[in-house]
Amino acid sequence: MGLLEIFSRRQEKSKDVAKERLKLVLVHDRADLSPRLLELIKNDIINVISNYAEIDTSEIDIKMTKTTKEGDNKPVSALIANIPIKKLKMRDDT
Amino acid sequence: MENEKKGTAIVVTSGKGGVGKTTTSANIGTGLAMQGYSVVVLDADIGLRNLDVVMGLENRIVYDIVDVVEKNCKLKQALIKDKRHEHLYLLPAAQTKDKTAVSSAQMVELVNELKKEFDYIIIDSPAGIEQGFQYSIAGADEAIIVTTPEVSAVRDADRVIGILEANEIYQPRLIVNRIRQDMVKRGDMMNIEDILDILAVRLLGVVPDDENVVISTNKGEPVVMDEKALSGKAYRNIVRRIIGEEVELLNLEESNQGKFSKMMKLLFGR
Numbered sequence: 001m002g003l004l005e006i007f008s009r010r011q012e013k014s015k016d017v018a019k020e021r022l023k024l025v026l027v028h029d030r031a032d033l034s035p036r037l038l039e040l041i042k043n044d045i046i047n048v049i050s051n052y053a054e055i056d057t058s059e060i061d062i063k064m065t066k067t068t069k070e071g072d073n074k075p076v077s078a079l080i081a082n083i084p085i086k087k088l089k090m091r092d093d094t
Numbered sequence: 095m096e097n098e099k100k101g102t103a104i105v106v107t108s109g110k111g112g113v114g115k116t117t118t119s120a121n122i123g124t125g126l127a128m129q130g131y132s133v134v135v136l137d138a139d140i141g142l143r144n145l146d147v148v149m150g151l152e153n154r155i156v157y158d159i160v161d162v163v164e165k166n167c168k169l170k171q172a173l174i175k176d177k178r179h180e181h182l183y184l185l186p187a188a189q190t191k192d193k194t195a196v197s198s199a200q201m202v203e204l205v206n207e208l209k210k211e212f213d214y215i216i217i218d219s220p221a222g223i224e225q226g227f228q229y230s231i232a233g234a235d236e237a238i239i240v241t242t243p244e245v246s247a248v249r250d251a252d253r254v255i256g257i258l259e260a261n262e263i264y265q266p267r268l269i270v271n272r273i274r275q276d277m278v279k280r281g282d283m284m285n286i287e288d289i290l291d292i293l294a295v296r297l298l299g300v301v302p303d304d305e306n307v308v309i310s311t312n313k314g315e316p317v318v319m320d321e322k323a324l325s326g327k328a329y330r331n332i333v334r335r336i337i338g339e340e341v342e343l344l345n346l347e348e349s350n351q352g353k354f355s356k357m358m359k360l361l362f363g364r
Binding site: 022 | 243245252278281283284285288292
């Protein structure tokens with residue numbers, strides 16, 4: 001084991017890796033949304049938005065997350081989409 | 095009937111197999127009987143009967159749970175009295191039938207019948223979340239989730255907690271089984287706080303990874319009866335919490351340490 005490896009091991013404990021991975025996977029589990037379904041949603045969103053704007057498909061980030069409702073503190077799932085737009089297609093034929 | 099009891103039915107479940115549901119059921123059931131309560135442990139894992147061998151009662155089985163729901167025998171005929179404890183009984187699973195042999199409605203009826211006779215009904219659920227799991231939770235008032243400090247077990251526990259909620263069994267309590275304090279110290283095993291942070295449930299207890307569990311299972315004597323074993327103490331504490339006592343969490347430092355590390359502890363106080 002090299003010196004670098006020893007240091008990196010010290011920085012990231014395997015239990016922290018486990019915890020982070022679990023947190024991520026549970027977000028999907030709890031929302032009943034599989035990565036495959038998320039991929040389908042992502043593709044549909046890309047298709048719709050592409051009608052109006054040029055988007056950077058490689059930078060798209062879509063994920064499920066938990067947030068709390070305003071008013072009461074009941075947890076709700078939310079779909080968060082971050083879609084970088086390169087250029088709007090200035091179409092206004094409606 | 096006069097003097098009818100109103101027992102509590104507790105299902106022991108996990109989602110994932112092999113995390114220690116059956117061992118936990120046997121120890122909680124035996125521990126409650128040691129405290130003087132009348133208890134029946136019910137093996138709901140039809141087709142994969144195991145609670146009988148863990149409790150050392152495998153030679154006494156005549157009838158099983160399927161015989162009871164199919165009315166081939168009376169409930170009392172199928173109940174097997176424990177060798178060591180006066181008020182402890184086992185209702186064994188069927189070994190040759192499959193999980194379709196019992197319905198949720200039949201289970202509810204059976205558990206309600208048992209509640210009249212016993213203080214506690216401990217239901218050992220099968221692994222998975224299919225039909226066997228569904229009927230095993232059908233008659234339960236409360237749930238105990240068993241998990242180990244591994245990603246797969248914790249993930250499945252989370253799933254089961256969600257399903258229990260959907261079935262109106264709220265606030266399950268968690269047992270973290272087979273924790274290894276040496277690995278926790280190194281940061282190579284999730285600790286209790288990590289797991290509670292993820293699952294957001296109440297903690298019922300922590301059981302160390304202890305070879306005494308294997309030894310006691312070999313003999314068919316639940317480790318809760320072993321005065322010396324740390325895991326036995328862990329189960330006795332869990333039982334006391336179930337009956338409403340406040341018991342501090344077990345100090346796991348004593349677990350799984352060889353003579354050398356014990357000596358180090360004596361010498362250096364670590």
